[in-house]
Amino acid sequence: MSKLDYTNTSVQEPPLDYSFRSIHIVQDLMSEEPRTGQRPLKHSKSGKSLTQSLWLNNNVLSDLKDFKQVASQLLEHPENLAWIDLSFNDLTSIDPVLTTLLNLSVLYLHGNSIQQLGEVNKLAVLPRLRSLTLHGNPMEEEKGYSTPWLPPSCPVLQSSLSRSLQPRVQIRTMSPAIALAFLPLVVTLLVRYRHYFRLLVRTILLRSLRDCLSGLRIEERAFSYVLTHALPGDPSHILTTLDQWSSHCEYLSHMGPVKGQILTRLVEEKAPACVLELGTYCGYSTLLTAQALPPGGRLLTVERDPRTAAVAEKLIRLAGFDERTVELIVGSSEEVIPRLRTQYQLRRADLVLLAHRPRCYLRDLQLLEAHALLPAGATVLADHVLFPGAPRFLQYAKSCGRYRCRLHHTGLPDFPGIKDGIAQLTYAGPG
Numbered sequence: 001m002s003k004l005d006y007t008n009t010s011v012q013e014p015p016l017d018y019s020f021r022s023i024h025i026v027q028d029l030m031s032e033e034p035r036t037g038q039r040p041l042k043h044s045k046s047g048k049s050l051t052q053s054l055w056l057n058n059n060v061l062s063d064l065k066d067f068k069q070v071a072s073q074l075l076e077h078p079e080n081l082a083w084i085d086l087s088f089n090d091l092t093s094i095d096p097v098l099t100t101l102l103n104l105s106v107l108y109l110h111g112n113s114i115q116q117l118g119e120v121n122k123l124a125v126l127p128r129l130r131s132l133t134l135h136g137n138p139m140e141e142e143k144g145y146s147t148p149w150l151p152p153s154c155p156v157l158q159s160s161l162s163r164s165l166q167p168r169v170q171i172r173t174m175s176p177a178i179a180l181a182f183l184p185l186v187v188t189l190l191v192r193y194r195h196y197f198r199l200l201v202r203t204i205l206l207r208s209l210r211d212c213l214s215g216l217r218i219e220e221r222a223f224s225y226v227l228t229h230a231l232p233g234d235p236s237h238i239l240t241t242l243d244q245w246s247s248h249c250e251y252l253s254h255m256g257p258v259k260g261q262i263l264t265r266l267v268e269e270k271a272p273a274c275v276l277e278l279g280t281y282c283g284y285s286t287l288l289t290a291q292a293l294p295p296g297g298r299l300l301t302v303e304r305d306p307r308t309a310a311v312a313e314k315l316i317r318l319a320g321f322d323e324r325t326v327e328l329i330v331g332s333s334e335e336v337i338p339r340l341r342t343q344y345q346l347r348r349a350d351l352v353l354l355a356h357r358p359r360c361y362l363r364d365l366q367l368l369e370a371h372a373l374l375p376a377g378a379t380v381l382a383d384h385v386l387f388p389g390a391p392r393f394l395q396y397a398k399s400c401g402r403y404r405c406r407l408h409h410t411g412l413p414d415f416p417g418i419k420d421g422i423a424q425l426t427y428a429g430p431g
Contacts, residue, residue, distance in 0.1 A: 014039045014188065015053035015083065016074060022391035023059040026070050039188070048076040053083040057108065060391045061086070064095035079103065087111045087133065094119045104129055111136040195417035202251040210250065218250055219282045219311040225249065226315065233320040235291045242284055247414055254284040255355065255383060256413025262422055263353070263381065267292035270379055272350030276340070277301040278333045278364055279356025283312035285383075289353065290321050299325060300346060304332045304356070333360060337367045348375045354382040358390035365393065369402075369430065376429035386421040387412065397425050404428065 017035040021028075034041070042050045054071070071078035080103050088111035098107065105128045114137040123129060134140075190197065207218055214221060222245050230241040239260070246252035255263065263285060267275070271294040280286055280303035290299050303309040309330045316326050329336055329344065333356060340346040352368065354361050361382055368374050385394055385407070397403045403425040412418045 013042055013049075013051040013053070015055045015085075016041065016049050016051050017055045018059070019055050019057045019085070020387075020389070021059055022386075022389060022394065023056065023061060024391065024395060026061065026064055026066050029056075029070050029074065035192075044076040046076070049074055050076050052077075052080055052103075053085075054081060055085040056089070057085045057087040059089050061089040061091060063091070064097050067095070067097045068100070082106065082128075084108070087136075094122050096122065099123065099125050102127060106131045108133045109137070110134060113137065114139050117142040195415050199251070199412070199415055199418065203253060207250065217307065217311075218252065219308055221250065222246075222252055222282060223311050223315060226318070230318075232318050235287045235319040235321075238315065238319050239284065239287055242282070243413075251414055252282060252284075254282060254413065255288070258410050258413070259383065259408075259422055260285070260288045262408050262410075263288050264292045266379065266381060266424070267351065270351055271297075272379075273297060274346060274349055275299045275351045275353065276346065276349035276368075276373070277353040277355065278360075279303065279354065280309060280312045280328060281355065282308070283315040285353060285355055286312065286316055286326060287319050287321075290316070290319070290326050293325070297325070298327070300327050300329060300340070300344060300349075302329045302331065302333050302336050302356075304330070306330050333364050334367065337364060337373070338371060340373060341371065346373065348378070349373050350375065350378055352378065352380045354380065355384075358382075358384050358388055358393070361385075361390045361393035362396050365396070372430075374427045376427060378427040380423075380425040380427065382423040382425070384420060385423045387418055390423075394423060397423065402428050402430065 018029055018032055019035065021032050023029065023032065044050055054075070068078065071081070075081070079101065081101050082103050083106040084098070084101070084104065085106075085108040087108040091109065091112040091114060093114060093116070094109070098104065099122050102125075104126050107123070107129060110133040114134070117139045119139070120132075120134065123132065210221070211217060216224075222242060225245045226238055226241050229244075231237045239257075242252065242254065243257055246254060246256070267289055273294075273296070275289055275293065275297070277286060277289065277299065278301075280301040283301075286299065286301050293299060301312075303312060309328060313328050316328065327344070349368070352374070354364065356364075365380065374380070380403070382390065382393065384390070386409075394405075397405050406424040408422040408424060410420050410422065412420050
């Protein structure tokens with residue numbers, strides 16, 4: 001295929017999509033498989049992709065080291081890249097390698113950690129850049145961010161910045177031809193990410209509407225449903241009732257039966273004398289753990305939101321577990337962990353369940369290590385490590401040398417098309 005033929009055809013090719021892959025360095029692309037869409041990617045005889053679009057959004061890239069070398073191994077003509085999506089990474093600056101891509105027309109950098117507004121000056125050398133996004137970076141706080149500030153000698157980039165930074169000031173009508181050209185892309189995105197759109201509607205839009213109309217949170221509405229449909233003193237029936245509520249009424253964002261089987265099996269196998277749960281939420285995983293505990297076993301569960309904790313407390317007691325078996329602690333995990341030994345007489349946690357905020361997993365794991373609350377052989381079970389994801393936690397667990405790691409691949413309850421996972425770590429000791 002000639003270079004001219006490539007340019008004419010690859011512009012219509014689907015992107016090489018590495019989004020949501022927890023990629024830390026660009027070299028990781030060589031060991032990752034791109035996401036597949038409705039249309040298959042076309043490749044040259046050498047096996048390289050013919051697309052002009054590369055999506056690296058929603059990863060944890062902090063720089064673009066080795067980008068050119070990796071791109072040359074993935075793409076037939078990397079110099080013709082026209083669309084790069086680097087949104088929602090950890091970039092602190094605009095890497096000079098981007099300024100060498102003279103055919104670049106679309107560049108997404110929103111949701112990064114770019115501090116200096118002057119970084120954008122580097123892109124003035126790109127003659128075809130027409131769309132640039134920068135919102136969600138710390139540079140938004142700098143004076144002059146919301147005004148076109150590049151010199152008149154850079155009209156292309158200046159107009160691009162005007163559109164991305166001032167969408168309400170410069171409103172231009174899109175021609176029907178351009179709108180139709182983007183229609184296949186929009187349809188492809190809707191089909192590919194339909195599960196995420198459904199989740200967004202159920203967890204954000206509908207939930208917010210019901211919160212306003214009822215004056216109650218979803219956990220409180222779920223508890224009212226349990227009171228009228230479940231058998232008091234029967235944890236299994238209460239759990240089944242919560243699953244029914246989440247499937248047929250409102251999505252509860254709970255652990256669900258599939259992950260619940262993994263948790264139950266692990267508790268039964270390990271027979272831990274003491275379990276620590278960080279993130280009680282509605283009490284679903286708490287009940288699963290409590291009913292699988294061996295005789296005399298103890299569960300401490302920590303919930304930072306007092307209103308949510310009040311609902312969980314009622315649910316736990318409704319299931320028949322007293323404070324000797326399940327003790328609920330209200331407070332942030334960061335504040336509670338240092339006090340577990342002295343205030344709550346927790347000398348060691350044989351099993352730890354992380355089910356609160358994935359971004360806090362690494363911090364809390366290191367706190368548990370620092371306070372010697374993990375004995376050798378202890379198990380740490382972490383939910384939601386793939387969606388929304390805990391990449392730094394996983395990277396630490398795999399690289400520090402103190403854990404044996406296993407990943408249980410699952411889907412979200414009621415959304416099996418959204419892939420998630422539970423990480424099972426076995427602590428080898430502080431060595």
